[in-house]
Amino acid sequence: MLDFSFSEEQQAFREMLREFSLKELLPNYTKWDSEGEFPRHLWKRLGELGVNGLRVPEKYGGSGADCVTTGIAAEEVGRGDFNLTYAVMLNGLISDIINNHAADSLKQKWLPQIASGDKVVGIALTEPAAGTDAAGIRSTAVRKGDRYILNGEKSGISAATIGDMFIVFAKTDQQSGSRGVSAFIVPRDLPGMECKGYEDMGNVLIGRGSIYMSDVEVPEENLIGLENQGFSQVMNGFDLSRLLIGLQCAGAAFQSLDETIEHVKTRHSFGKPLAKYQGVSFPIVHHYTHLELIKWQAYRGLWLRDQGKKHSKEAASVKWLGPKYSQEAIHECLLLNGHYAYTKEMPLEQRLRDVIGLEIGDGTAQANKFVIAKELIGKEYKPY
Structure with missing residues (x-):
């Protein structure tokens, strides 16, 4: 039997978000764009409403919501402030990556902060010479004892200027194309990390830009999943x-x-x-x-x-x-x-x-x- 209806809980969630989006987000949508300001207080407010942690398990402070419910949030927040929908889309992607592949210590550290809205996180895959073609990634991560040393440039990264942490993709095996790419959790405040923003025509407040890594050291436990399989x-x-x-x-x-x-x-x-x-x-x-x-x-x-x-x-x-x-x-x-x-x-x-x-x-x-x-x-x- 086909059933295209939402559950009562999903419908109530939609109605709550529709009201919030139109009353609290929409009136200031153009304000943040004209001022070039990221409204971190609203990002945290979305965390209080459960939006940031939809794909975060309950034991880490999220709601462990299904994907359909997450889609409802994307649609409704998009009505009020298109850019704040990144709290759904970007957090959903990153939460799934961390929850499905990262070590327990990384889950315990980052997932609660993502769910609450205390931390803004980004995903750093694209490079000047590598977008769709992941095998073209030139950033490197070289193992040195119990640490990895990261070097390279990431471009077109959402949240580059506002992010507190990034999931960074880098080559750990130079001979294996995309199969030699690994993923790491890299806090923004590590030595050697530099982030610069772009003058984009849109998505202004989400802080898109480039990330430059110069001998950035991350501990081996920051590797997500298996080496070369990121x-x-x-x-x-x-x-x-x-x-x-x-x-x-x-x-x-x-x-x-x-x-x-x-x-x-x-x-x-x-x-x-x-x-x-x-x-x-x-x-x-x-x-x-x-x-x-x-x-x-x-x-x-x-x-x-x-x-x-x-x-x-x-x-x-x-x-x-x-x-x-x-x-x-x-x-x-x-x-x-x-x-x-x-x-x-x-x-x-x-x-x-x-x-x-x-x-x-x-x-x-x-x-x-x-x-x-x-x-x-x-x-x-x-x-x-």
Whole structure:
């Protein structure tokens, strides 16, 4: 039997987050962007509401929520403040990596601080010469006694300027391509760590930038999982973050549609509400339909993950189409709201800038199409 309904607990969680998002996050969404300030107090507030620790087990201070519930949080927080949805998406990915692969000592130290919102953490995989191609990673981690010495540069890292800790990927075996990559927990305040921010067009408060490592020493217990297996061990985690990104973007787009529907119902032109014109109502219907399709594919993917079933191609489809359809919908809403929507007095232009960034992050459209093609055609498929 198919059942597309949420449980009573999930519905109550959605309603609580919707109210919080629209009343406490949305009014200041543009403020943080214009001031370039990261609202750490709201990050901690999300921790108090249980958002940061959704994928953290209860024994470490989280709620151990299922993936579908985590998706609800991504969608609803995305309505109020797109950037604060990283408390769902980024924390969900990192919590799963630590909980599934790290030593107990690392879990006990970091998971409670992630859940509470006391610490902001990031994931450092991308480099200037290595994005989708993990085998191109040039950062190194050389074992020296009971420590590893890390050197290299990471680029395009979310939370680079605001993070307290990063999961860093580096080569521990220079001859094994992506199989020679290991993952480490690296606190920001270690000697040799330097973080510099970018002047991005969007996602301003999330502090994207580069991380430079110069002889950074980390103890061997900071290795996550097995040496040389870091990349393969955590790739499954990206299926979760890709599904959450789709809902994060859809949430921002749905809110834009809701605001625009109210506008076209009350704004008159030639004696009639704008909503009476098919040239206005049909585009709204067009984008609503696309977003609904993405939303339910995302929840299907999250349900599959909760059931322990394969969901990589579902995650990839949501990742490449979710940000695309969302930015197209927000763009249309901006146009339907007229010239005021092009100013920074309304949130539409910022949502557009913010969502475009996630057409790149966690895998471009082309990279995600590779994933789908490999599943549809078979392992022998090698894209060029």
